[in-house]
Amino acid sequence: MIRVISFVVGVVFAGVLLIAMIGNLSTYFTSPPAPLPAEEFHKEPKNLALASDGPFGSFKHNQAQLQRGFQVYSEVCSACHSLKLASFRELKGLGYNEAEIKKIASDWKTEVPSINSDTGEPATRKALPSDTFPAPFPNETAARAANNNALPPDLTLITKAREGGAAYVYSLLTGYQNQPAELLHEFPDAKTPPGLHYNPYFANLNIAMPPPLTSDGQVTYADGTKPTVDQMAQDVAAFLVWAGEPNLGNRHAAGLAVVVFLLFASVLAYLAYRQIWHEAKRVVRVTGPLDPENQAKTARAKAKAKIAG
Amino acid sequence: MSFSWAKPYEPKHPVMRWLDDRLPLPRIVYHATGPGYPVPRNLNLWWNFGVLAGIFLTIQIITGIVLAMHFYATADGAFNSVNQLIMRDVNAGWLLRYAHMNGASFFFIVVYIHIFRGLFYGSYKAPRELVWMLGLVIYLLMMATAFMGYVLPWGQMSYWGAQVITGFFSAFPLVGEPIRVWLLGGYAPDQAALTRFFSLHYLLPFVIAAVVILHIWALHIPGSGNPTGVDVKEEKDTLPFHPFYTAKDGWFAAAFLTLYAIVTFYAPDYLGHADNYIPANALSTPAHIVPEWYFWPFYAILRSFTADFILPAKLWGVLAMFTSILLLFFLPWLDKSPVRSGSYRPVFKRFFWLLVADVIVLGYVGGAEINPFNIALGQIAAAYYFLHFLVILPIVSAFETPDPLPNSISESVLHGEASEAAPAGQGKPRRGSVATAG
Amino acid sequence: MATKSAEVSDQTGEGGIRRRDFLNIAPVAFAGVGTIAALAPLIVQMSPSADVLALATIEVDISKVQPGQGIKVSWRKQPVFVRNLTPKEIAAANAVPLDSLRDPQSLAQRTKPGKMNWLITLGVCTHLGCVPLGITEGENRGPYGGYFCPCHGSAYDTAARIRQGPAPLNLQVPDYEFKSPTIVEIGAAKK
Numbered sequence: 001m002i003r004v005i006s007f008v009v010g011v012v013f014a015g016v017l018l019i020a021m022i023g024n025l026s027t028y029f030t031s032p033p034a035p036l037p038a039e040e041f042h043k044e045p046k047n048l049a050l051a052s053d054g055p056f057g058s059f060k061h062n063q064a065q066l067q068r069g070f071q072v073y074s075e076v077c078s079a080c081h082s083l084k085l086a087s088f089r090e091l092k093g094l095g096y097n098e099a100e101i102k103k104i105a106s107d108w109k110t111e112v113p114s115i116n117s118d119t120g121e122p123a124t125r126k127a128l129p130s131d132t133f134p135a136p137f138p139n140e141t142a143a144r145a146a147n148n149n150a151l152p153p154d155l156t157l158i159t160k161a162r163e164g165g166a167a168y169v170y171s172l173l174t175g176y177q178n179q180p181a182e183l184l185h186e187f188p189d190a191k192t193p194p195g196l197h198y199n200p201y202f203a204n205l206n207i208a209m210p211p212p213l214t215s216d217g218q219v220t221y222a223d224g225t226k227p228t229v230d231q232m233a234q235d236v237a238a239f240l241v242w243a244g245e246p247n248l249g250n251r252h253a254a255g256l257a258v259v260v261f262l263l264f265a266s267v268l269a270y271l272a273y274r275q276i277w278h279e280a281k282r283v284v285r286v287t288g289p290l291d292p293e294n295q296a297k298t299a300r301a302k303a304k305a306k307i308a309g
Numbered sequence: 310m311s312f313s314w315a316k317p318y319e320p321k322h323p324v325m326r327w328l329d330d331r332l333p334l335p336r337i338v339y340h341a342t343g344p345g346y347p348v349p350r351n352l353n354l355w356w357n358f359g360v361l362a363g364i365f366l367t368i369q370i371i372t373g374i375v376l377a378m379h380f381y382a383t384a385d386g387a388f389n390s391v392n393q394l395i396m397r398d399v400n401a402g403w404l405l406r407y408a409h410m411n412g413a414s415f416f417f418i419v420v421y422i423h424i425f426r427g428l429f430y431g432s433y434k435a436p437r438e439l440v441w442m443l444g445l446v447i448y449l450l451m452m453a454t455a456f457m458g459y460v461l462p463w464g465q466m467s468y469w470g471a472q473v474i475t476g477f478f479s480a481f482p483l484v485g486e487p488i489r490v491w492l493l494g495g496y497a498p499d500q501a502a503l504t505r506f507f508s509l510h511y512l513l514p515f516v517i518a519a520v521v522i523l524h525i526w527a528l529h530i531p532g533s534g535n536p537t538g539v540d541v542k543e544e545k546d547t548l549p550f551h552p553f554y555t556a557k558d559g560w561f562a563a564a565f566l567t568l569y570a571i572v573t574f575y576a577p578d579y580l581g582h583a584d585n586y587i588p589a590n591a592l593s594t595p596a597h598i599v600p601e602w603y604f605w606p607f608y609a610i611l612r613s614f615t616a617d618f619i620l621p622a623k624l625w626g627v628l629a630m631f632t633s634i635l636l637l638f639f640l641p642w643l644d645k646s647p648v649r650s651g652s653y654r655p656v657f658k659r660f661f662w663l664l665v666a667d668v669i670v671l672g673y674v675g676g677a678e679i680n681p682f683n684i685a686l687g688q689i690a691a692a693y694y695f696l697h698f699l700v701i702l703p704i705v706s707a708f709e710t711p712d713p714l715p716n717s718i719s720e721s722v723l724h725g726e727a728s729e730a731a732p733a734g735q736g737k738p739r740r741g742s743v744a745t746a747g
Numbered sequence: 748m749a750t751k752s753a754e755v756s757d758q759t760g761e762g763g764i765r766r767r768d769f770l771n772i773a774p775v776a777f778a779g780v781g782t783i784a785a786l787a788p789l790i791v792q793m794s795p796s797a798d799v800l801a802l803a804t805i806e807v808d809i810s811k812v813q814p815g816q817g818i819k820v821s822w823r824k825q826p827v828f829v830r831n832l833t834p835k836e837i838a839a840a841n842a843v844p845l846d847s848l849r850d851p852q853s854l855a856q857r858t859k860p861g862k863m864n865w866l867i868t869l870g871v872c873t874h875l876g877c878v879p880l881g882i883t884e885g886e887n888r889g890p891y892g893g894y895f896c897p898c899h900g901s902a903y904d905t906a907a908r909i910r911q912g913p914a915p916l917n918l919q920v921p922d923y924e925f926k927s928p929t930i931v932e933i934g935a936a937k938k
Contacts, residue, residue, distance in 0.1 A: 002642045003703045009636075010699025013629055014692040020616035021688040028681040055575050085393040089801050117808065130801035132393075153587075157392060160578060161586035203596065247396070247403045254404065255574025262567040265781060269560035269774035276556045276771070375792050398796040401788035552771075559774060 037190045041183050043175070043200040045167035050238050055256075058249040059242050063095040068221050069239025070094060072232050075219050076212055077155065078109075080147060082135035085156035086243050089129040093246045101129050110134040148195050150208035159237070159244045166237040168201065173233035175201040176211040312347045312532065314544040315340065341529060347547035348554055349535035351722045355430070356533070357561040358423040363521065364562055365416040370514050372409040373458075380461065382507040384500045387463035388588045407577040413455055414580045415569050417603035420448060428640075429661050431538055431649030436531045438641040443524040445637055447517055452604070454513040457506040459601055460498070464585030469598045471498040471506075477611075480627040497591060537721050538649030539714055546718035597678060605675025606668050607633060612675075613691040615684060629691070636698050643698060646706035653712040656705050660697060667693045809865070810929035817882040819870060822933050826870035827921065828882045828894070829931070832905060837863055839892065840906035850917045854906040857920050867931065868907045868918035872896040879903065879918075894918065 051062035059066060070091070073083070088105040096104065111124035112134050127134055135154075137143035143151050159165040179198040183190060192198045196206040213229045221227050242248075318339040320326045329335055339345040379399050381390035395402035424444070427433055433441035456474060460467045475498070478489040494501030532541060541547055548554070572579065580602060584595045600608055607630050614625035636643075651658045667690050674687035715721035805822050807829060812818055817830035832840075840854040858865060870878050874896065880886040881894035881903075889895025890911065891904035901912030908917040923933045 002639055006636070006639065006643055006699040006703065009632065010695045013632070013695040013699075016616070016618050016625055017613060017688045017692040017695075019618055020614055020622070021685055021692075023616045024681055024684050024688065033681070085389065085397070087397075087798070087801065089797075090397070128804065130798070130804075157586045161583050163583050245396070245403075251403060251407075251574055251577075255570065258570045258574060259567060261777075261781065261784075262563055262570055265774060265777040266560060266563035266567055268770070268777055269556070269563045272770045272774045273556040273560045276552050371789065375789055378793065379796075394796065394798065398798040400791045400794050400796060402792060402796070404788050405792060559778070563774075563778075 037183055037187045038204050040186070041180065041200055041205060042203065043171070045164040045171040045201060046174075048167040048170045048234060048237060050166060050241060052238070052241050052248055055252060057252060059093060059246075060249060062238070064223055064225075065235050065238045066094045066242050067096075068223065068225060068232075069235035069237070069242075071221065072213075072219050072236040073155070073239055074104075074108075076232075077236065078133070078136060080136055080143075080152040081155045082137075082152075083133040083156050083243060084135055084154050085132065086246075087130065087132050088127060090246050093242065098129070105129050105131065108134060110136055113138070148208060152209065155240055155243065157244050159240045166241045169240055170233045170237040171201040172199060172207075173211075173213055173236070174230055175199050312541065312544075312547065314547075315347050316344050316549060318343075318345055341525065342555070343551045344549040346529065346550040347541070347544070348533050348550050349541055349546055349718050350548045350553075351535050351537065351718050352533070352554070352557075353536050354561060355422070355426040355536075357558055358419050358426060360558045361419045361562055361565055362416065362423055364566075365412055365419055366514065366517060366521065368412045369409065369416060370518070372405050372412060373511070373514065376405055376409055377507075377511060380507070382461070382504050384463060384503055384589075387461060387503060391462045392586070404573075407573050410581065411569065411573045411577060413458065414601070414603065415572075416451065417455070419565075420451065421603075424448070425665065428664070429651040429658075430534060430536060431644070431646075431651065432534050433640050434644070434649050435641065437528065437534065440524060440527045441641065442638055443520055443527055445634070447520050447524060449634065450513055450517045450520065454510055454517065455601065455603065457510040457513075459585075460503065460506050461510065462585060463503065463589045465587040465589055465593075465595050466582050466585040466598070466600075468498055468589035468591065469594060470600050471502060473598055474600070475502075477627045477630070480621070480624045482624075534649065535718055536650060536652060537715055537718060538653065539716075539718055539721070542717050543719070599676050602672070602676060605673075606671035607675070609671040609673075609675035609687045610691045610694065612679070613684065613687040615688075629695070633694060636695075640698065640702075644702045644706045646709060646711065648711040648714065653714055654709060655712060656709045657702075660701055660705060663693070664697050667697065804932055804934040806926065807931045807933060808929060809931055814864065816884070819882050820933075822921065826878050827933060828866075828868050828870045828907070828918070830866045830882065830907075832864045832866055834864075836892070836905040840904060840908075843904065843906075843908075849909050849915065852906075852908060852917055857906055857908075857917070859923075859925060862925065865931070866905075866907060867923055867933065868920050870894075871919070872898065872901055872914055873909065873916040873918065874899055874901050874912070874914035 051057060051065065052059055073081075088101055088108075091101050091104065092098075105127040108127045112127050112131050114123055114125045115121065116123040137146060140151060153161075159169060162168045164171070176197060176199050179192050192206045196208055197210055198205060199207045213232050216226075216228045218229075219227050219232060225231060245251075318329070318336045320329050320335065325335055376395065379390060379395050379402065381387055381394075391406065395406050397403075399405075427441060427444070456470070460471045471493075475489050475492050478492065479485040481488070490496060492502075493499070494505060535541075582599065582601075587595075599605070610633050611626040611630045614622050614629055616622055618625070620628075646654065646657070648654055651661055670686065670690040671694065674683050674690060677683045805820065807818075807820050807827075809818075809829060809831070812829060812831045814831045814833045815836075817828055820827050820829060837854065845851040845853060854863060854866075857868075870882060872879050875898065877896050877898040879894040879896040879901070881888040887895050887897070889902040891902050893903040893905045893907055893910075895902050896912065896914065899913050901914035902910050903914075903918060904910050906917075909915070921933055923931055926932050
């Protein structure tokens with residue numbers, strides 16, 4: 001009975017799937033979906049090597065780059081992009097000391113919302129190290145109003161929130177170019193709309209953000225490194241990896257200890273297992289559980305019958 | 310519990326005797342996982358995954374309870390409580406979060422291997438049908454728990470995954486939409502959904518633990534199965550669980566946990582989706598909504614039904630998706646071959662491997678982008694899935710000629726299974742005949 | 748494992764038995780150490796997180812606090828009493844012999860040099876944690892004219908030192924700094 005019903009159910013589902021597949025394939029062959037410009041002209045991110053890459057990567061290896069990247073963020077990006085999940089006190093991971101952090105916080109161009117302690121009206125105050133980075137716009141509506149109805153995303157987790165991570169950010173920042181002639185030739189309707197900018201590293205090729213890094217020397221690095229667009233893009237990408245996960249170094253270090261420990265434990269456990277099983281499958285047990293009297297009895301019986309262990 | 314030669318529990322220590330007289334818990338443990346539980350001596354590594362599943366359930370419960378000490382179950386605060394408070398400020402918070410996130414994935418990896426072991430070796434057959442069905446109940450509870458857990462961080466995938474999965478119910482005519490709104494406590498996932506998912510996500514793992522106890526209890530009545538599918542006949546077919554299988558489970562667990570540690574510490578976001586690091590936005594759908602990888606085969610089946618035929622395509626998809634799991638409950642009655650183990654069922658074995666390939670293809674399709682080629686692939690794979698369980702297995706099990714079985718477990722272990730193809734003395738041993746230990 | 752079975756089925760002799768025992772004990776020991784190590788993050792995660800520890804410093808404007816008045820502010824989710832002592836209150840505090848005090852401290856020790864009139868203490872009774880009365884106008888200041896805890900009757904004097912009742916210690920003086928004559932920063936790290 002069950003098998004009759006199951007037969008029917010199976011055939012019905014397979015049948016409906018067949019109908020669906022025929023429909024699917026016939027639509028594909030009669031009116032194939034129009035190719036999209038993004039499919040052909042989208043580019044995968046360029047390679048970017050950072051000190052935090054790999055299982056032994058750490059932010060301590062190149063704090064200088066992180067500080068430069070932070071400088072790019074604070075002087076260029078923070079005008080539109082918030083870093084809301086990060087606190088000023090976390091900048092210790094970039095190598096700044098307490099006094100420097102206090103100054104960075106209180107010098108930050110946006111102040112923290114608070115209230116006037118006498119009148120109770122909204123006011124602002126200077127940031128403290130314990131505060132998170134104040135956002136450039138108080139809310140989404142204000143952000144959109146200032147950016148042609150586009151919302152600049154928060155950057156704290158941006159390298160985790162995009163396929164390609166830091167390499168994507170770096171490629172995007174250095175990838176602005178004119179729309180290629182082949183694209184307009186193949187897709188005459190796909191001209192970049194006004195207000196958007198062509199960038200092949202962006203998923204649908206046209207991004208609302210204007211190129212933020214337009215010329216060399218936009219930022220003057222404190223450590224004297226030459227601030228080319230490429231260098232600034234790499235540095236800010238490295239900084240954003242840190243911002244996304246300040247604990248990366250801890251994770252790698254703890255991971256090494258745990259994996260080595262477990263490998264060792266596995267080997268020891270395997271050897272113990274082999275030892276325990278050594279005689280289990282080879283010796284024919286005549287009767288009885290694995291206790292010494294019966295084992296001795298077995299040994300005597302074996303010796304008598306001249307059976308090898 | 311089941312065999313007469315099981316070593317009896319005889320506590321020597323006076324404290325243990327005192328305890329045993331009043332509450333036989335030590336006795337139960339002794340007979341369930343200790344020297345008092347005889348287990349077939351020929352179990353291979355595929356039998357290690359049950360205990361491993363229990364280990365991951367424990368990891369998930371412990372990490373989950375401590376994470377719940379810091380999580381804010383509010384639509385405004387959830388994302389920040391996970392990605393700022395826990396990941397950055399709570400001591401070792403990043404470790405607990407990554408361990409819990411990847412623990413869920415590894416729990417499913419282990420359970421899928423455990424299920425496929427059952428499918429190959431006929432573990433679902435009499436007298437273990439209830440063990441199989443309780444296992445399926447555990448699997449359903451795991452899926453519900455995992456789905457709700459994924460919603461909690463309130464990222465883009467959390468929100469839209471909740472939207473899509475609760476949207477299934479609206480496929481049912483008349484009652485569908487009211488059920489959906491009832492589930493969510495609103496018209497879209499919002500505060501009400503988040504808090505109730507948090508409550509249920511905390512509750513269900515303990516329900517899972519209770520069903521696991523029933524699952525093991527039901528197993529221990531007939532005792533464990535074994536790769537030959539031949540019943541235990543006498544004492545020399547078995548070994549006491551402790552120390553033999555505690556040692557075997559121990560080393561394998563250590564090795565598997567090493568793999569888990571490598572992923573958790575060095576590639577913690579690999580099995581996840583980048584979009585879940587974007588806070589939920591009810592007004593903007595991500596380009597490709599996909600659930601977590603362990604749901605991909607079912608997602609593929611759901612999306613394969615693209616044509617209306619009497620019923621709307623959406624309803625077909627939902628019915629097929631639910632059927633794909635529910636049909637497994639009937640497996641003991643669909644596959645009526647008296648031979649349990651796939652090792653002795655050459656035709657069945659080939660279809661089994663086809664099923665494995667098919668499920669892998671379905672998994673790929675579930676996570677891949679939607680284009681006509683992938684959809685067609687999914688449609689073929691989904692059709693095979695249903696045909697396999699509902700048509701092929703019943704036919705194969707009725708007409709197949711199985712290979713001859715060994716006379717007993719201990720003989721198959723000592724002389725190599727191939728030599729037991731015929732009565733003793735007439736068989737030819739396989740190359741390297743003596744079965745190697747473990 | 749009993750010794751006899753070792754003799755029967757393993758190599759005989761001391762080396763065989765010891766190796767067998769080591770191989771059994773070592774992985775169990777590793778599992779034990781591993782379990783204890785795994786407990787560490789579970790225990791440590793309950794300690795205050797970095798955002799809690801990041802000392803919230805508050806700045807208090809004391810320009811409006813007249814002598815004889817006090818204000819209550821919140822710092823690290825706890826009440827802080829900021830009081831401007833009158834000369835009479837200062838004299839009363841200084842007149843108390845230190846060896847008669849349960850927790851001997853002079854008023855000078857509890858205030859900043861040159862600012863002996865500014866008494867800044869936590870408003871948390873050192874007995875069991877209630878908020879004592881006396882900071883706001885009209886509240887009961889107890890028999891010693893300072894603060895009075897209604898829960899179990901601890902009485903503090905004008906220098907907020909314990910004089911009577913079950914509290915063991917004087918009201919705690921937090922880290923603070925005068926940023927200017929009218930701004931006090933409480934919670935300033937003294938490093």
